Amino acid sequence: MREIQQTAGSSAAAMELIALAKRHAVHPPDAEGLSFTRTEGIELVKAEAPSGHIRTIYRPLICLVLQGEKEVLSGDTLLRFGAGQSLMVNVDVPVTGRVVTASRHAPYLAVAIELDAARLREVMGQMEAAPASPGDLPTRILVEKTDGALLDCALRLVRLLDHPQALAVLRAPILQEMHYWLLAGRHGGAMRRLAMPDGHTARIARAVAVLRADYARPMRVEELAAAAGMSPSSFHQHFKAVTTLSPLQFQKQLRLLEARRLLLAEGRAVSHSAFAVGYESASQFSRDYARMFGAPPRRDLGIGRAVA
Structure with a gap:
C-alpha cells in the first residue's frame, strides 16, 4: 500500500x-x-x-x-x-x-x-x-x-x-x-x-448513471455495455479499469450502501431493507452485508434506532 x-x-x-x-x-x-x-x-x-x-x-x-x-x-x-x-x-x-x-x-x-x-x-x-x-x-x-x-x-x-x-x-x-x-x-x-463524450471515462459514466438510477433491478452486462456504446467484453474491461470494480460488484455495493442508509437513517427492518434494494434472499443479503461492513445488518439497525 x-x-x-x-x-x-x-x-x-x-x-x-x-x-x-x-x-x-x-x-x-x-x-x-x-x-x-x-x-x-x-x-x-x-x-x-x-x-x-x-x-x-x-x-x-x-x-x-x-x-x-x-x-x-x-x-x-x-x-x-x-x-x-x-x-x-x-x-x-x-x-x-x-x-x-x-x-x-x-x-x-x-x-x-x-x-x-x-x-x-x-x-x-x-x-x-x-x-x-x-x-x-x-x-x-x-x-x-x-x-x-x-x-x-x-x-x-x-x-x-x-x-x-x-x-x-x-x-x-x-x-x-x-x-x-x-x-x-x-x-x-x-x-x-471526464468531459470527452466518446472517451472511456464518459462512456463508463453513462453506464454508472444507469446503475445508480436503477440499482435494485437485475441488469445484464449487455444492457450496460449498450448504454456505454461498447461491446460487452470491452465494456467489462474498461469498467473495471475506471472504477476498480466489475459492473456486478459495483451494483452490489450500491445496493448495500443504500440498505445501510435505510437501516441507519430510517430504522427499516433488515428484511425490508434487503428486498427494497433488490435482494431476493434476506440470508444472502446478511452475508454480503457482513462481508462489506464487518458486522451483520442487525447491528447497524440497532445503532440507527438508538440514534433516532
Missing part, C-alpha cells in the same frame, strides 16, 4: 470559509458522526470527533478541506490530507474513508461540490487547450494544495447561502468559473477526459 502524506495549511479566505461553514452546517450528525448540509449543489461536511472507517462510492467531485484531517483509501493508495488541501475525484469510485482529526472545539469541516461533465464540456469548448486523448485512463482520485482561485469560488458560493435569491442567479456562473479553473489546472487533462 502506498501512503501519500499531505500537510495542512490556512489562509484568510479559508478562515472566513470556516466561519461560514460552522454557521451553515446545522444538520445533526448521522450514525457515523458526520453532519451533511446540502444546499443547491453545495455540501458542507462537519464532524466533531474522529470517525470510524466509512465505505462509500464517490461521484466526480472536488472537496475543499477547511479544518481537521481525513484519510481516504482508494485501491492500494492511502491519502491523508487536511486544511488547505482539496480532494479531487474524477470518476465514480469506491473508497473507504475516515475523519482522523476533529474535535468539538475544532471540528473537521469541508466543502464538497460535484463535478458536472456537461458543464466541463461547455467550458472546454471555449478553451484553446488540446483535449485529452479519449483512450487515456483517468487519475481516479488525488490530493492537491487548494488553488486560490478554487478557494475564492467556494467562498463566494458559501457566502451566497445567506442570500437565497442571489444564490439562484449567481450559483451557475460561479460553478462555471470553478470548472474552468479545474480544466486550466495541472490536472486539467483528467478533467477533460
